[in-house]
Amino acid sequence: MNTTIMLFLLQDGITNGAIYALLGLALVLVFAVTRVILIPQGEFVTYGALTYASLASGQMPGTAKLALAMGIVACAFDLFVARKALHGRLILRSVLANVVLPAIVLALTISFAAQKPPVAVCIALSLVIVAMIGLYLYRIAFQPLAHTSVLVLLIASVGTHLALQGLGLLFFGAEGQRGPAVLSGSFTAGALRFTGQSLTVYGITIAFIVGLWLFFGLTLYGKALRATAVNRLGARLAGIRTTLSGQIAFLLASVIGALSGIMIVPITTLYYDSGFLIGLKGFVAAIIGGLVSYPLTAVAALFVGIVEAFSSFYASNYKEVIVFMLLIPVLLLRSLAAPAVEEEKD
Amino acid sequence: MQSRLPILVFATVMAAIPFIPGMPPFWIVLLDNIGLSALVAMGLVLLTGVGGLTSFGQAAFVGFGAYTTALLTTAYGLSPWLTLPLSLLVSGLLAVLLGLVTVRLSGHYLPLGTLAWGLGLFYLFSKLEFLGRNDGISAIPPLSIGTFKMLSPGSIYFAIWVAVILSALLTMNLLDSRTGRAIRALRRGHVAAEAFGVHTPRAKMLVFIHAAVLAGLSGWLYAHLQRAVNPTPFGAQAGIEYLFIAVVGGAGYVWGGVLGAAIVVILKEVLQSYLPLILPGSGQVETIVFGIMLVALLQLAPGGVWPWLMSFLPERTGGKKPDASLKLEQRLRASGEGGVLLQVEKARKQFGGVVAVNNVSFDVQAREIVALIGPNGAGKSTTFNLITGVLSATSGSISVLGKKVDRAPPQEIVKLGISRTFQHVKLVPDMTVLENVAIGAHLRGHSGPLSSMLRLDRADEAKLLAEAARQIERVGLADQMHQLAGSLSLGQQRIVEIARALCVDPMLLLLDEPAAGLRHMEKQQLAKLLRDLRDGGMSVLLVEHDMGFVMNLADRIVVLDFGTKIAEGTPATIKTNPEVIKAYLGVAA
Numbered sequence: 001m002n003t004t005i006m007l008f009l010l011q012d013g014i015t016n017g018a019i020y021a022l023l024g025l026a027l028v029l030v031f032a033v034t035r036v037i038l039i040p041q042g043e044f045v046t047y048g049a050l051t052y053a054s055l056a057s058g059q060m061p062g063t064a065k066l067a068l069a070m071g072i073v074a075c076a077f078d079l080f081v082a083r084k085a086l087h088g089r090l091i092l093r094s095v096l097a098n099v100v101l102p103a104i105v106l107a108l109t110i111s112f113a114a115q116k117p118p119v120a121v122c123i124a125l126s127l128v129i130v131a132m133i134g135l136y137l138y139r140i141a142f143q144p145l146a147h148t149s150v151l152v153l154l155i156a157s158v159g160t161h162l163a164l165q166g167l168g169l170l171f172f173g174a175e176g177q178r179g180p181a182v183l184s185g186s187f188t189a190g191a192l193r194f195t196g197q198s199l200t201v202y203g204i205t206i207a208f209i210v211g212l213w214l215f216f217g218l219t220l221y222g223k224a225l226r227a228t229a230v231n232r233l234g235a236r237l238a239g240i241r242t243t244l245s246g247q248i249a250f251l252l253a254s255v256i257g258a259l260s261g262i263m264i265v266p267i268t269t270l271y272y273d274s275g276f277l278i279g280l281k282g283f284v285a286a287i288i289g290g291l292v293s294y295p296l297t298a299v300a301a302l303f304v305g306i307v308e309a310f311s312s313f314y315a316s317n318y319k320e321v322i323v324f325m326l327l328i329p330v331l332l333l334r335s336l337a338a339p340a341v342e343e344e345k346d
Numbered sequence: 347m348q349s350r351l352p353i354l355v356f357a358t359v360m361a362a363i364p365f366i367p368g369m370p371p372f373w374i375v376l377l378d379n380i381g382l383s384a385l386v387a388m389g390l391v392l393l394t395g396v397g398g399l400t401s402f403g404q405a406a407f408v409g410f411g412a413y414t415t416a417l418l419t420t421a422y423g424l425s426p427w428l429t430l431p432l433s434l435l436v437s438g439l440l441a442v443l444l445g446l447v448t449v450r451l452s453g454h455y456l457p458l459g460t461l462a463w464g465l466g467l468f469y470l471f472s473k474l475e476f477l478g479r480n481d482g483i484s485a486i487p488p489l490s491i492g493t494f495k496m497l498s499p500g501s502i503y504f505a506i507w508v509a510v511i512l513s514a515l516l517t518m519n520l521l522d523s524r525t526g527r528a529i530r531a532l533r534r535g536h537v538a539a540e541a542f543g544v545h546t547p548r549a550k551m552l553v554f555i556h557a558a559v560l561a562g563l564s565g566w567l568y569a570h571l572q573r574a575v576n577p578t579p580f581g582a583q584a585g586i587e588y589l590f591i592a593v594v595g596g597a598g599y600v601w602g603g604v605l606g607a608a609i610v611v612i613l614k615e616v617l618q619s620y621l622p623l624i625l626p627g628s629g630q631v632e633t634i635v636f637g638i639m640l641v642a643l644l645q646l647a648p649g650g651v652w653p654w655l656m657s658f659l660p661e662r663t664g665g666k667k668p669d670a671s672l673k674l675e676q677r678l679r680a681s682g683e684g685g686v687l688l689q690v691e692k693a694r695k696q697f698g699g700v701v702a703v704n705n706v707s708f709d710v711q712a713r714e715i716v717a718l719i720g721p722n723g724a725g726k727s728t729t730f731n732l733i734t735g736v737l738s739a740t741s742g743s744i745s746v747l748g749k750k751v752d753r754a755p756p757q758e759i760v761k762l763g764i765s766r767t768f769q770h771v772k773l774v775p776d777m778t779v780l781e782n783v784a785i786g787a788h789l790r791g792h793s794g795p796l797s798s799m800l801r802l803d804r805a806d807e808a809k810l811l812a813e814a815a816r817q818i819e820r821v822g823l824a825d826q827m828h829q830l831a832g833s834l835s836l837g838q839q840r841i842v843e844i845a846r847a848l849c850v851d852p853m854l855l856l857l858d859e860p861a862a863g864l865r866h867m868e869k870q871q872l873a874k875l876l877r878d879l880r881d882g883g884m885s886v887l888l889v890e891h892d893m894g895f896v897m898n899l900a901d902r903i904v905v906l907d908f909g910t911k912i913a914e915g916t917p918a919t920i921k922t923n924p925e926v927i928k929a930y931l932g933v934a935a
Contacts, residue, residue, distance in 0.1 A: 037458075140641075145644060145648065148644075151400055151593060151597070152644055152648050154400075154457070155589065155590045155593045155594075156641050156644050158590060158640070159636075159637040159638070159644070160637060161637070162636060162640070163634045163635075163636075163637030163638050163641075164637070165633065166631065166632075166634035166637065167634055170631070280465070284462070318470075318473060320465065320466070321466045321469045321473070324462045324466040324469070325463065325466040328462060328463060331451050331455045331458070331459045332447055332450065332451070
């Protein structure tokens with residue numbers, strides 16, 4: 001193997017790895033705060049990507065309607081739960097956040113979709129739409145189950161994944177789509193060619209990692225989220241609304257997912273069901289990071305991306321086998337290193 | 347002890363269904379599929395619901411079973427009946443291999459690990475040349491008895507449901523046994539079970555293999571029902587689906603697995619056939635509705651449908667009282683159970699920079715009650731954990747009957763006749779008091795999993811339960827024997843722990859705050875019990891905060907403060923020791 005191929009594979013691996021890193025971070029975040037293993041993370045990716053691609057090609061994405069529909073259901077949940085103590089402010093707030101907001105976004109989407117809006121508008125709309133879907137998803141599916149076991153949450157997570165994937169097929173069809181590059185142009189350095197797109201990927205990943213680090217280290221909300229992750233009951237006693245923490249976690253996860261999707265879709269064709277596998281690889285990274293550590297997850301994600309790039313070159317048939325089997329030795333090391341005395345609780 | 351009547355009725359109904367005139371053949375196909383899923387789900391009930399090991403990889407074992415028989419019957423012309431044991435063997439052996447790697451994983455790593463190899467194996471099935479890659483293997487011969495070939499779904503129906511009902515019976519027998527109690531204790535953590543000699547990795551491995559073999563059986567039947575296999579039904583989606591069949595049905599209940607399979611298979615079928623009529627023209631609507639219904643179902647009944655249904659039945663009260671005349675043979679006595687039982691010498695335990703136990707030395711003689719006291723955080727419970735092998739000392743030594751046991755695991759310590767209770771009660775709340783206490787006698791029974799499944803363990807089992815009942819009566823909880831341990835008050839649960847420890851037939855009893863949460867009368871009864879035990883030849887080492895209780899009971903007291911021994915002596919000398927007073931009340935004015 002010559003150096004050019006190696007460098008090329010390395011570059012490819014790092015680009016993919018950066019995306020996995022973002023997804024891995026989101027998974028760690030959601031798991032730490034809500035104990036939900038977020039299988040539908042992959043759907044956030046495809047929704048973001050395909051909404052962006054549809055808008056860019058002048059089509060109306062169905063996700064905007066979905067956001068409104070889910071918002072209405074979420075609003076109904078809010079009102080039902082608070083039915084014994086309804087008051088004007090609460091109703092108003094719920095209706096504003098869950099119904100009026102997605103309705104406005106839907107109206108904007110409809111008016112923009114017909115006229116092939118510029119890339120920036122497409123990105124903004126896609127992000128907002130998917131962010132709302134993530135938020136309402138938490139309200140509808142997971143908030144009522146917040147007290148149950150990790151296993152039940154996991155199964156619910158699978159359920160939402162199935163539903164969202166099915167809806168994805170309904171909205172975007174079985175055909176794959178590609179979107180326009182976020183940043184066009186390229187330059188070469190030695191044997192390597194850097195496209196604007198891959199630089200965007202690196203930039204956004206780094207920005208997010210730093211951003212999350214600052215958010216959790218310096219802001220009150222970030223600290224509240226960390227407190228919720230450590231001990232829900234303790235956090236509640238300290239006056240932190242654990243529901244709010246869950247909502248923030250899902251909001252961040254969906255934005256990250258959608259952003260990842262928007263960054264990949266100019267590079268690879270995405271289908272309605274591509275997200276699952278992409279999400280799973282972010283998952284592999286998250287697990288290697290032990291579902292707790294952000295920097296470790298980021299490093300692991302780069303590693304996963306590079307392994308994937310090299311194995312697709314040498315043994316393309318066994319690419320997936322290699323990536324997923326990679327986990328076993330890592331898990332084994334992790335659990336051998338974990339202290340044996342602390343008991344797992346239900 | 348469960349009544350066999352409902353199962354008999356169920357078997358009869360299932361046997362009669364195909365003979366109902368006008369039964370649509372399509373329904374039989376559905377029942378076949380339910381049976382196949384139920385087998386896998388049943389394994390998951392044992393693995394996940396009872397044992398607490400979540401696996402997403404069961405579909406891979408179904409695949410192993412199916413591909414084994416497919417390959418051997420087509421390429422080598424073996425009879426399907428010959429490949430049945432082979433299919434089970436392959437699933438079982440691969441479970442051993444994967445289990446060696448996976449069951450050691452703790453917490454959330456385990457389900458994720460199974461997801462990983464589940465996915466990996468799926469891709470392997472679809473890439474291997476000799477398994478026919480994505481096309482799989484077709485033209486698999488049907489099952490046959492003599493000249494009768496089970497070609498139709500209606501004829502293999504019996505094979506499937508015989509397998510389901512037999513497996514359910516064997517699984518339930520297994521759960522209601524010595525090994526079963528060890529398995530049921532797994533979910534509550536390993537420390538308590540190991541303190542009574544349960545080899546938890548082995549127990550986990552056992553349920554893992556059991557679940558894999560059931561999945562392999564399902565795969566074998568599947569291959570001969572479809573008469574063709576391809577990788578699709580053995581992927582990650584299927585693995586996830588089996589898991590939610592178990593969760594929907596009620597993950598802790600064998601029949602929950604069967605019910606869950608029925609609910610999920612029928613729901614999917616109904617959605618697939620009727621939804622297009624309501625919402626025509628769209629492809630994956632059934633997946634959407636299925637996903638939504640799943641979430642809704644979990645929100646309505648997070649524990650699963652089976653326990654929800656069972657809660658409508660009148661509660662069964664009481665159970666059979668074990669036959670008290672049966673005697674369990676005593677634990678093997680070592681020579682020298684009359685002198686120094688336990689010698690702790692300069693034991694030290696450091697957690698990073700924290701010295702929890704600092705060069706502590708003391709001993710416990712035969713027929714003696716020694717109390718270990720000290721303010722919170724003095725290192726008392728850590729000392730207990732060092733003695734019982736839960737933690738190993740950083741330096742120093744611990745000897746039992748003159749033999750060093752520094753590195754011995756808890757299972758070895760209990761064999762020497764040292765048993766314990768826990769500061770934070772470690773009972774299995776959904777098992778009865780009797781069953782919980784019987785775990786204490788684990789090492790005094792002999793029946794293994796196979797004899798339990800086949801009910802060859804009844805003589806052994808009756809003796810174990812009789813011993814457990816005797817110890818429960820001894821501590822005065824005879825009336826609560828058949829209640830669930832979780833329904834007792836905390837004080838009573840501590841007493842149950844003592845009964846469990848007594849089942850070991852110990853020479854030395856380690857009690858961690860036994861009197862906490864007891865009322866005055868109960869404390870007096872406990873003190874009397876402990877004195878009786880001492881007079882009967884047993885020694886007791888106890889940690890306790892209730893000074894009145896300790897001073898009246900203990901022969902000797904060892905005082906710890908910040909991990910260091912500051913005093914030792916009779917209650918009278920300890921009461922006046924200035925160091926002790928300082929430790930408890932601060933500097934004397």
